[in-house]
Amino acid sequence: MTPDDALHPLQPEHPVHPDDDLALVAAGEAVGPEVARHVATCARCTAEVEALRPVVDLVRVPVPVLVAPPPGLWDAVVAELDADDARPAPPSGVAATPAPAPTPAATADVLRLATARPARLVSPWWLGAAAAAGLVVGGLGVGALDRPAPAPSPSVLARTTLDTLDTREARGNASAVRLDGHLDLDVDTARLDAGPGYLEVWLLNTDGKRMVSVGVLRPDAGMQRFAIDQALLDQGYLVVDISREGFDDKPEHSGDSLVRGTLAL
Structure with a gap:
């Protein structure tokens, strides 16, 4: 050696x-x-x-994946939007009648922005x-660190209250916010029960034919921020939906929506 x-x-x-x-x-x-x-x-x-x-x-770099929603979801979304437009405001002091929970619905294109597939x-x-x-x-x-710059103030483009679908109880809010040239969806909710699965944030199109998966919502994290694109808002992706999803390798919407609200531009 x-x-x-x-x-x-x-x-x-x-x-x-x-x-x-x-x-x-x-x-x-x-x-x-x-x-x-x-x-x-x-x-x-x-x-x-x-x-x-x-x-x-x-x-x-996440890879967008096209997936299909369950049957019946879009019928429920369109019916809810039509009902919101047609429903008169309840008199002061009188509780509104709870809307029926939506049923899962028809085929549409779904673009998953935040995906679990390998990047x-x-x-x-x-x-x-x-x-x-x-x-x-x-x-x-x-x-x-010796010269801290003042934090820029975000510009809110649109906001909505997130209500439960069965009792119309407000459980949080969502806002489209522009900060430093980037557009984000800020979601702040009370504790939501994910059950044995997890919570997912979606943007549904008002045309009743398309949806976008924005990302996974952590139940105990408070306000969470998700990157989105201005083109989504321009194309009508204004309905914020939070659903309960299972660990079943199925990327489509489960049809089990917990809260929902429409961004008002």
Whole structure:
């Protein structure tokens, strides 16, 4: 054994570190068996994979997925919108009659903005660039702490009250807000029961034919912000709907809506 062998006992077992494949491993992508075995036994590569995981999460790009809603949902949405237009306001002191809960409804196009499917990944060299940029920005940010800039005020474009569908009880509100050139949907609700599943936020189109999944609502997080596009509002995606969904690998709307409201532009 040479002195170099004594200093580097792992060198014969790991002659080459698969640097170009570490980003794929961090992202959970499939790699060759030799690379997988190498990373599993190489302390250096394992550490680099763990360091890359936060960067991978930052550069993921969600892939929109078209899904179909359950039968009957759109009939219920259209009926509710028509009923809102035709229903006179109740006299002062008199409670309004609760509207019947909607039944699930007809086929329509659904665009899922926030999806659980694997996201597209940029090339591995982007990960290194993003990590380096984070270090530079972090260093600059320390100096900037001495000169805090005033936080910009959001501009509210539209808002609505989120009511239960059975008793018309107000359980929260939603607003379309523009801040720093970005358009977001702010959702603030009282505690909603997700049951054995989870809560999902949707934008339903007033034409009764289309819907967009905006994202997953955490029950105990208070106000939550979801990125949307101005084109959605322009095209009539104004009905904010929060539904109870099950962990069943079915991306379409379950038909079990808890609260709903129409954004008033």
